[in-house]
Amino acid sequence: MLDYVIGKYNFWIYAVLMMIGLYAMMGKKNLVKKLIGMNIFQSAIILFYISTGVKTGGATVPILMGHAQEHGHQAIDVAGYLNPLPHVLMLTAIVVSIATTGVALAIIILIYRRYNTLEENEILKIRKDTGV
């Protein structure tokens, strides 16, 4: 059992992180905490992707050298190179996550200006009192 947990530790870490993030998004009342939860959640996924690309034993980045066409026919030592795709995908995902955070922060500012608080229950109370 322990071997199972340790052997796949990257998955366990990402699962735990994800749950923390999910809890913060659902359970916390403060909007900024929710946002932080969201960030943890996204980072967990990024870590998950990156960890799938890991190769131990001195594998390196596959850089396409000048005469790609000629090398194309040669057998490539797969163990010697990392799969770059998960990393590249995560670059995009990081951009997306930053953009989301930015939009969310802007919305939080908007909310703060309107209600002068960031506690969800207080906002609900204010809205109830004003009859909206």
Add this chain to the structure above:
Amino acid sequence: MAEQFPALIIVVPLIAAFFIPVIGWWKKQLCYPWVVAVLVVTFISSLGIINTIMTTGKFSYRLGGWAPPWGIEYALDYLNAFVLVIVSFISLMVAVYSKKSVEDELPEKTAPFYTLFLLLVAGLLGIVVTGDVFNLFVFLEISSLSCYALIAIGEEGAPIASFNYVIMGTIGACFYLLGVGYLYIATGSLNMADLAVILPNMYHSKIILVAFAFFTVGVMVKGAVFPLHIWMPDAYSTAPSAVSALIAPLMTKVAAYVMIRIMFTIFQPRFSVETVPVMTVLGWLSFIAIFAGGIKALAQTDLKKMLVYILVAEVGYIVMGVSVANKIGLTGAILHILNDAFMMACLFLVVGAISYRIGTRDIHKLHNLNKIMPFTMGAFTITALSMAGIPPACGFFSKWYLILGTIEAGQWAFAAALLCSSLINAVLFFRVIECAYFKPMEPAYANDGGETHMVQRDEAPLTMLVPIVIMAAGIILLGIFSGNIISSIIQFAVPASF
């Protein structure tokens, strides 16, 4: 030229969106014609695509010239060409409509509004056109991000609704991303067509099951499928009217498209139907959605809120058509994507026009509206009849195929739900129609000087009225020509594996 359309349809609005701040800074009035012109180009491109497909069959576009399993491929077949036309046409109509309502609701923010508007459209078109699961995620986020911002500039309560949407939407998108990750671990491919070839050998694998579950939940959140719709009513009803008219018909429909893609293209129906009981679950969820949406809608007095809850039920229709997983049911679902996009767009446009002119959306305050805005109310009535499933409006026909599909699947309860829902819709809309056409003027309004009982006609401005009338005419025409649409497009759009 024709083979460049798939790229043009994305690139043109995407690039054009970044010019808008510049144009707006130089001359604010130019933003509107610019957006309309861009959307005309995308609409023409989408027509070009569907025309090519109807004459020469499906084709694909390689982005940057990279061959499919490695590079990003825009794969076009009947299904996504069909959805492309819907998306580009409705966004064009809403753009034409938006002029006055943006001037009225967001006078200072014209340029940012149109920038986000175009980005949203580009995102939606991208989701539909792409043949790559990760690329789909990127476009999903482009459209969602612009959507969050567009909702947040709405009325009182919009920021908080938008924030909830950000949280829920991000969870949905992340789940989708996880699904992509699992598929990638298992297959090493991100291309839909490639996945469809590799996957059948691994259907027993747990990784694939997990991926499928993440996909389903992620898309359900984005498409506001019951019970993951909770973010939607507040967000859509507080958004500016031009925004809700764009996202209400399109976001949910595009998500429904993605659902069909995942379940029947990436995975085989064999897997989606037999290996996992997801279809049964989805069917019963949509069953509940139809009733829950209808009943919640009955409780609303705000016209826009009512529409939003009806949308929950309408999404239920489409998911139900998908869940019965037979040819005729899926035909109904795809037809309903078209029909419901038209109906919802028309209804939201009408509501926007009403609140622009009358300043209220309370259904009890719409007395004599047929005299004030006869054309708008005419369009509303046609759409309402269509929603209630009265032929020859288009709503009847999608309902007909959906019911046939449920009967063929032996799901009597689903058929009953569809029928009950059209009755609920009838009640909902006749409540409004009764008020607008038959209730006499309230004395409080009629008492201006005691003499003038005649109501002044005060129709919506032309830029609003024209799209409304076009949509309403479209609803009738789509109904009459539904046979042609099915025989020339939809029957090929239904995945061949049925």
Add this chain to the structure above:
Amino acid sequence: MDVVCSSRPLWAVLVSMIAAFLILATGEKNRNIRESWTIIAALIKFLIVASMIPLILQGKVIEYTLFTFYPGICLQFRVDAFGMMFGIVASSLWIATSFYSIGYVRSLNEHAQTRYFFAFAMCLSSAIGIAFSANLLTLLIFYEILTIATYPLVAHKETPEAIIGGRKYLVYTLVAGCVLLFAIAMTYYLTGTLDFKAGGFIGEGRGSNGILILLFIMFILGFGVKAGIMPMHEWLPTAMVAPTPVSALLHAVAVVKAGVFGCLRVILYVFGPNLLHDLGLWILLAYFISITVVGAGFLALGQDHLKRRLAFSTINNLAIIILGAILLTKSSMTGGIIHLANHAFMKITLFFCAGAIYVKTHKEYVSQLDGVGRQMPMTMGAFAIGALGLSGLPPINGFISKWFLCLGALEAKQIVFLFVFLTSAMLDAAFFFPIIYNSFFKKLPAGIVPHFDEAPMLMVIPITITALLSIVFGIAPDAFVRFFSIASLAVQNILGAG
């Protein structure tokens, strides 16, 4: 059977639809032009329908296919003898009703006349559509249009009662529409076709007996609501709040006749005599309908409101028509089909009279009618003819149909139903004779001397014409439009095929 392809059925439907939009476009300001559209359309429609009679009598069938929705389902018109019967009745009586309506609404200075005439024309259009439908789906489409087009007429007065009446009407008919939609979808699923065929197209073995029985019940429920079969008749008396020409239209020309027409189509052209015999359904339905025949007669006795009394008389007569058809013998079917026409002529006379009395004296209750006969002798004379006819007295056309119906009951060897027919005739007499007696002969209190004061000519002339026609068709059932030949031809087709 020869099939002739011709677009005449389509034009018969379209002509009043086009007129409806011309009416809408002309509007309130040019009343005379607007009314002339109604008249012109009514005349053209009648001529088109009448021009098809010779072909029908030669045993030919006129077909026209408009669209194909799905393999096996088309929007198709087919004029056969039975459809012709309903077509002639509706189109000929529309002429009378048009003149009468114009007189009525102008005398009372009704509001929203444009809407009124628009809805009226739409009703007629769909009634003809129902008559000439070639299959169940086409029938359903026009049936639903009829439902919606009638709604503004029922709620026309815009008083709270009228709005409630309208609501009730919608609830009953829309629910029925849903049941029908489901039944039709089931039929399509079981048989793969929806085309009417004389003698029925649902063969045995298409489904288990249980399913077929359920299907039949759903069809009868669906069409029975409009036909006012008890206990689904409640909307009909409530809808009497509508203006009188509307009641006349509801009762004699279009709406309830459409319900009966649908029932007969289902009995004779979908299930067919053989299947109904084998399943033993005919005797069940016959007993069920008998309850309505007798029950409605008794309920009519208790009504003081003249139009409500007429409404129950209608329910009674409609049930007689269905009873005639379900007895499944040659004479009873002939009687039933011909009563469809005869009842229309008599009942429209009665309603016209009720309207004329209301316009002139504003009296609505039976107990107020003392002496009216001396004030309005022509109107009450016509009323007497209609009432006597409904009681089955020769030489008025009601006698002919009742004669055949009684013969049919004997042929079917079911004496019970003979008594049902006779009881109903007796009840008819019992609730009409007091009206006639009181209005002509009752002594008025001293000091009140009734003077001659007739309704406007535009109303009296249609009344006289329909009353005279009732007599003419009683003496020569085959006069002018050859009702009798057409009815026998229809029966021949049904029995010949079975």
